[in-house]
Amino acid sequence: xxxxxxxxxxxxxxxxxxxxxxxxxxxxxxxxxxxxxxxxxxxxxxxxxxxxxxxxxxxxxxxxxxxxxxxxxxxxxxxxxxxxxxxxxxxxxxxxxxxxxxxxxxxxxxxxxxxxxxxxxxxxxxxxxxxxxxxxxxxxxxxxxxxxxxxxxxxxxxxxxxxxxxxxxxxxxxxxxxxxxxxxxxxxxxxxxxxxxxxxxxxxxxxxxxxxxxxxxxxxxxxxxxxxxxxxxxxxxxxxxxxxxxxxxx
Amino acid sequence: xxxxxxxxxxxxxxxxxxxxxxxxxxxxxxxxxxxxxxxxxxxxxxxxxxxxxxxxxxxxxxxxxxxxxxxxxxxxxxxxxxxxxxxxxxxxxxxxxxxxxxxxxxxxxxxxxxxxxxxxxxxxxxxxxxxxxxxxxxxxxxxxxxxxxxxxxxxxxxxxxxxxxxxxxxxxxxxxxxxxxxxxxxxxxxxxxxxxxxxxxxxxxxxxxxxxxxxxxxxxxxxxxxxxxxxxxxxxxxxxxxxxxx
Numbered sequence: 419x420x421x422x423x424x425x426x427x428x429x430x431x432x433x434x435x436x437x438x439x440x441x442x443x444x445x446x447x448x449x450x451x452x453x454x455x456x457x458x459x460x461x462x463x464x465x466x467x468x469x470x471x472x473x474x475x476x477x478x479x480x481x482x483x484x485x486x487x488x489x490x491x492x493x494x495x496x497x498x499x500x501x502x503x504x505x506x507x508x509x510x511x512x513x514x515x516x517x518x519x520x521x522x523x524x525x526x527x528x529x530x531x532x533x534x535x536x537x538x539x540x541x542x543x544x545x546x547x548x549x550x551x552x553x554x555x556x557x558x559x560x561x562x563x564x565x566x567x568x569x570x571x572x573x574x575x576x577x578x579x580x581x582x583x584x585x586x587x588x589x590x591x592x593x594x595x596x597x598x599x600x601x602x603x604x605x606x607x608x609x610x611x612x613x614x615x616x617x618x619x620x621x622x623x624x625x626x627x628x629x630x631x632x633x634x635x636x637x638x639x640x641x642x643x644x645x646x647x648x649x650x651x652x653x654x655x656x657x658x659x660x661x662x663x664x665x666x667x668x
Numbered sequence: 669x670x671x672x673x674x675x676x677x678x679x680x681x682x683x684x685x686x687x688x689x690x691x692x693x694x695x696x697x698x699x700x701x702x703x704x705x706x707x708x709x710x711x712x713x714x715x716x717x718x719x720x721x722x723x724x725x726x727x728x729x730x731x732x733x734x735x736x737x738x739x740x741x742x743x744x745x746x747x748x749x750x751x752x753x754x755x756x757x758x759x760x761x762x763x764x765x766x767x768x769x770x771x772x773x774x775x776x777x778x779x780x781x782x783x784x785x786x787x788x789x790x791x792x793x794x795x796x797x798x799x800x801x802x803x804x805x806x807x808x809x810x811x812x813x814x815x816x817x818x819x820x821x822x823x824x825x826x827x828x829x830x831x832x833x834x835x836x837x838x839x840x841x842x843x844x845x846x847x848x849x850x851x852x853x854x855x856x857x858x859x860x861x862x863x864x865x866x867x868x869x870x871x872x873x874x875x876x877x878x879x880x881x882x883x884x885x886x887x888x889x890x891x892x893x894x895x896x897x898x899x900x901x902x903x904x905x906x907x908x909x910x911x912x913x914x
Binding site: 428451453457500505603 | 669670675676677678679680681682683684687701702703704705706707708709710711714733734735737738745747748749750751752753754756757760761763764765768769771772773849851852854857885
């Protein structure tokens with residue numbers, strides 16, 4: 419059965435009734451379609467981001483999950499086959515059009531769940547404009563990528579792993595998330611160790627030269643340590659992080 | 669198991685190998701998130717479009733790119749939950765998909781529109797797209813009335829009239845979703861919609877909204893819908909779109 423918070427599987431009439439009853443929060447997952455090493459699917463970010471958005475909607479109530487924006491800002495992955503990226507201007511326009519449409523129907527609060535690192539800075543840059551153009555909408559966005567990695571590090575430590583092994587891309591963190599979500603898309607026999615080190619110092623190199631400048635196999639972290647139980651723990655902790663952030667805003 | 673043609677569920681390494689082996693056709697579904705009456709989900713067009721694309725892929729060895737799940741739907745905006753892109757936004761998304769796929773070595777791209785409202789914008793942007801991407805063979809089926817005629821040729825074999833089959837949320841689309849994702853269909857809420865010819869009301873729908881022709885959002889009559897009909901429509905559409913690839 420489809421998840422009742424999934425807007426795409428609901429009818430227009432159901433949405434109409436729900437809005438009238440006060441269900442006026444929409445959650446938009448800002449995902450990506452890009453390489454995730456030899457072992458994870460291209461849709462990795464959109465898959466776990468959509469699931470997290472659903473869990474978020476279930477937890478807070480009164481919310482629907484809009485169709486995931488399944489392609490994001492991924493120019494730094496374009497040397498890896500299959501990656502699709504939007505230009506920042508295109509991505510901004512898509513978000514604006516989602517917001518305009520949802521606002522038209524009576525949604526009053528829009529929460530962005532960003533599940534791809536490369537979307538964080540474009541979102542930070544876009545938010546002031548969005549807020550100016552849509553003063554009647556309350557926007558909530560968690561925009562602290564390094565804070566997200568700190569939270570991931572807490573979970574990793576429970577299993578004797580470092581945050582560098584958990585990794586910022588296709589490492590133990592994302593491998594565990596997809597093992598918990600859609601295990602038949604994970605090729606654990608192909609999982610490899612990628613760049614295992616702090617993320618912050620290599621971000622400039624990554625932005626300038628692409629992922630391959632930092633990690634030829636496309637992985638930041640150690641994918642071989644991925645584990646389904648870790649994945650469930652990451653989901654639970656990331657959900658708490660988003661909920662805490664939301665509560666801190668209101 | 670994920671569908672093997674589903675690009676989103678494949679790894680980058682698998683795509684690199686497939687491209688080297690000559691698997692260089694991609695299909696982009698131009699879907700929509702818009703009202704489909706009281707009984708069908710908002711994602712109806714994207715749902716059946718994605719399934720047709722997979723069937724085309726099975727016949728042609730293509731990959732199916734992530735569907736563009738929101739399309740050009742201003743004519744449905746009076747119905748809650750509908751999300752529409754501006755034509756300029758939609759054109760930019762289509763172009764960015766093409767640029768990305770071309771960069772990896774895809775040489776042929778089928779644009780598969782499963783939402784009627786996407787047909788005119790698609791016709792508008794094709795010449796520019798072909799100018800800017802001369803190395804990529806851009807294949808598109810742009811005859812909306814031809815698509816409906818293809819459906820009518822199937823529905824007549826089930827004793828369903830073209831008016832019942834309908835262009836939006838009628839017997840055609842209800843049958844398609846019964847075949848693709850039956851637990852999203854509310855058969856107990858079906859209603860009869862606008863039952864006349866589409867051609868004379870197309871302009872009114874595009875200019876003044878679908879609600880001015882059909883207040884319940886339906887063009888057609890879903891009463892005779894069935895999963896069997898849906899599978900027959902899927903086959904006919906898969907053949908129609910696969911034929912465009914030659």
